[in-house]
Amino acid sequence: MSRPRWFAVRQDLSPSRKRLLGMTAFLLPLLLWSIVSYVPFIWHPNIKVIDPGEVSWLRPGLQIPRADFAKEVATAQATGARVPTGERANPIYLPAPHSVARALYTAFTTKPVLRGDLWLHESLAMSLKTIFWGFILSSAIGVPLGILCGAFVSASRLTEPFVDFVRYMPAPAFGALMVAVLGIHLEPKVAIIVIGTFFQQVLVVANTVRKVDCSLIEAAQTLGAKRRQLVLRVLLPASLPDLYNDLRILLGWAWTYLIVAEVIGVSSGITFFINQQAKYRNFDNVYAAILIIGFIGLATDQILAWIGDRLFAWKNPRPSRVRTFVTRLFAGRDVLLFPDKPTA
Amino acid sequence: MVKTSDTLLDHLRPSPVVAARFAKIKERPVVLEIDRLGRQFPGEHGPITALRDISLQVHRRELVCVIGPSGCGKSTLIRIIAGLDDPTSGRMLVDGKETSGPCPERGMVFQGYTLFPWLTVKRNVMFGLQMAGRPASEAEREARQWIDLVGLSKFSDNYPHQLSGGMKQRVAIARALAPNPRVLLMDEPFGALDAQTRAQMQSHLLEIWRNVDVTILFITHDLDEAIFLADRIVVLKANPGEIQEIIEVPVPRPRSLDQVHSPEFQATRRRLDELIHPKLHTPAEHLPIIRLTQAGDDVE
Numbered sequence: 189m190s191r192p193r194w195f196a197v198r199q200d201l202s203p204s205r206k207r208l209l210g211m212t213a214f215l216l217p218l219l220l221w222s223i224v225s226y227v228p229f230i231w232h233p234n235i236k237v238i239d240p241g242e243v244s245w246l247r248p249g250l251q252i253p254r255a256d257f258a259k260e261v262a263t264a265q266a267t268g269a270r271v272p273t274g275e276r277a278n279p280i281y282l283p284a285p286h287s288v289a290r291a292l293y294t295a296f297t298t299k300p301v302l303r304g305d306l307w308l309h310e311s312l313a314m315s316l317k318t319i320f321w322g323f324i325l326s327s328a329i330g331v332p333l334g335i336l337c338g339a340f341v342s343a344s345r346l347t348e349p350f351v352d353f354v355r356y357m358p359a360p361a362f363g364a365l366m367v368a369v370l371g372i373h374l375e376p377k378v379a380i381i382v383i384g385t386f387f388q389q390v391l392v393v394a395n396t397v398r399k400v401d402c403s404l405i406e407a408a409q410t411l412g413a414k415r416r417q418l419v420l421r422v423l424l425p426a427s428l429p430d431l432y433n434d435l436r437i438l439l440g441w442a443w444t445y446l447i448v449a450e451v452i453g454v455s456s457g458i459t460f461f462i463n464q465q466a467k468y469r470n471f472d473n474v475y476a477a478i479l480i481i482g483f484i485g486l487a488t489d490q491i492l493a494w495i496g497d498r499l500f501a502w503k504n505p506r507p508s509r510v511r512t513f514v515t516r517l518f519a520g521r522d523v524l525l526f527p528d529k530p531t532a
Numbered sequence: 533m534v535k536t537s538d539t540l541l542d543h544l545r546p547s548p549v550v551a552a553r554f555a556k557i558k559e560r561p562v563v564l565e566i567d568r569l570g571r572q573f574p575g576e577h578g579p580i581t582a583l584r585d586i587s588l589q590v591h592r593r594e595l596v597c598v599i600g601p602s603g604c605g606k607s608t609l610i611r612i613i614a615g616l617d618d619p620t621s622g623r624m625l626v627d628g629k630e631t632s633g634p635c636p637e638r639g640m641v642f643q644g645y646t647l648f649p650w651l652t653v654k655r656n657v658m659f660g661l662q663m664a665g666r667p668a669s670e671a672e673r674e675a676r677q678w679i680d681l682v683g684l685s686k687f688s689d690n691y692p693h694q695l696s697g698g699m700k701q702r703v704a705i706a707r708a709l710a711p712n713p714r715v716l717l718m719d720e721p722f723g724a725l726d727a728q729t730r731a732q733m734q735s736h737l738l739e740i741w742r743n744v745d746v747t748i749l750f751i752t753h754d755l756d757e758a759i760f761l762a763d764r765i766v767v768l769k770a771n772p773g774e775i776q777e778i779i780e781v782p783v784p785r786p787r788s789l790d791q792v793h794s795p796e797f798q799a800t801r802r803r804l805d806e807l808i809h810p811k812l813h814t815p816a817e818h819l820p821i822i823r824l825t826q827a828g829d830d831v832e
Contacts, residue, residue: 401646403642403644403646404646404648406614406616406634406640406642406646407640407642407646407648408648408659408663409615409616409634410614410615410616410634410635410636410638410639410640410708410717411636411639411659411660411663411707411708411711412634412635412636412660412663412664412711413659413663414663417663421659421663422648425648425650425651426648426649426650428650500650501691502649502650502651502691502692502693503649503693
């Protein structure tokens, strides 16, 4: 018996190796980031001035490119003036991991700069509200329509060419229009998410329903199922696990449109927070906010996947709970996208 | 058992007991009648005839097998009878009434199981009953009896993916029988099973059939399976699919696996072989391109 190999074409890995690789996937970028931040001779293209010496335009704390600083030092030496000193630093837009980690907490306690601006948690709540309504509205129409298109060719021919056409129009292009029609507050933002999600949703759902094995329909027909029953008792339950996964993926899509939606009309939500913090050059808060979006996305997706596994137990043998959760968390997209593959 | 083929084929003539049985079956009413059924598919160079002039009468509680070489249209035939495909000519009658389209009076068991994976065994069997509008409690009671009949009472709350191939096919049989069909159509139902399971399922099917008032039309490409199961065997030929011959199987019932070596069985087997593989009985010529294996010794 040879030892299982790390690189074998289309061969599964053991769960422990999958976990290990999954964790490395997160640790590797973090390591890279740490090296660039903490090892002074790597990158650090700027000099942060400590003592301006006798160079008039330098101030303590100012960052300038290394070449410019060297030039100033050279001129100062040539004229015999006091030489400025400084230390190598990374640009302000790349804060070190520890300051971002700190910001994950302090971002919530950073007072809004202007009166009327929102705190981080308020911004987040607003974003979640926007995405919730956008996704619910889109799904309420998109899913049934997609199922109809998947079930009936006539419905598909009637809607899909047009849907396919609109799908190519970038949702942000409707921004100005939506503001004109729906005002400047929540409504146009929800509308952008709906426009961004809905048309994809119809096509994706229709495709999923079409993928249901035709022989199941035939079997149901020989058992006396009529049109309505074929849709509701066969097509729908047969495609439900895949539909559920489609919706999870589309929810990720909706998050992308959120960022666009939030800058139209009155800028709001997490995007406003990020823009505002960037304006005041609090880049650690910017990173923190982006990371928080990532965490929220990952967490919702994992929770939905976990619920899905329990809802559709007929698809998988029931796995042990905690273990699968951890495996899934680090085992990567293949488990997220194709959950009917055995996970353990 | 050294016999010339002529004397072996003498055994095709049924014994008086078997002949009497056939006479009795012929007195029974005709359940399924197909009358000059034809099916053409559009092709690149004009229509392709898959089936031509298929006429067949199946009597009540008869078990008829259809065999033929691949591409002879046996699957097309059973799909037409099930109502999943439309014939281009001819008609089909069930109990003397012309019919078309899928209907629970013609139940079907598919080769690929086609159980509903999201339903438990019990709910799969209940499906047809519920489609017929039967209340759930009644359907459940009835489904349980069918599950008992196929010997899966212990698994009635399991999902299909937890069952073996043979068990799945038993559920499929129970599910097709539950709405009380007049004809049970079986399209190579045991084709995907291993040899041992297949033999078990054949015996099991005969046992079920003994207990249930149902007429079976069974499609297979396995000659032994056809002889073991059938009262009559319809032999199709390909291009176009036509009935070549209908053979009354002289093997007496009840059938058992020992009968495989009986002269009646062997005679039927020989006759079917000649009908289906006429080329096998003439010496084959190899193309010069084929290199025949030589191990270097004289052992053949």
